[in-house]
Amino acid sequence: GQQVMQIPQYQHVQEGEDFTTYCNSSTTLSNIQWYKQRPGGHPVFLIQLVKSGEVKKQKRLTFQFGEAKKNSSLHITATQTTDVGTYFCGFGNEKLTFGTGTRLTIIP
């Protein structure tokens, strides 16, 4: 079956530093989504990537889908305390499955 590894598991950064999380699949993905879960909250959809090599931006967040559609990344520039939470990649059309998540904590 499809296996997706998400790294790192945890990331602690100083406020203002950049942050990146990666999802790597053993097989080609038809699409990938990114979600954010604040502490104590529920996951919230951020974006979906479908095309090979696709890059999308949302303010300080940059999302990439690899050329081979086997990996994806989420990059946050100049982190703020509001970025705290766990970031998950999601994949699949009918069976929506998630990576293990990267927990981001920020030191003010």
Place this chain on the structure above:
Amino acid sequence: DGGITQSPKYLFRKEGQNVTLSCEQNLNHDAMYWYRQDPGQGLRLIYYSQIVNDFQKGDIAEGYSVSREKKESFPLTVTSAQKNPTAFYLCASSIVGTGGPEAFFGQGTRLTVV
């Protein structure tokens, strides 16, 4: 307001009892999902349904059961066969169509079995 509602937010049960978690959506979504989240862990898929009266097992279906009698509702029963039922349960729904699903999540139910 359109959304997805899970109830109750907190639930306590004695070991050996079955318990049913409610999930209702008024988004007119065809697909619905149940996930389990343990402290500091990711989201593990329990069951999913693409259409009324049909559902499929996810990765950790043992000890759980579901029904999909109505498009709006997808209740999850945690049976006494589930060995470690204490967890945070999340329900989600999405449109079925081209591309991947943009899933909307409920607020979750924290189940504690004592």
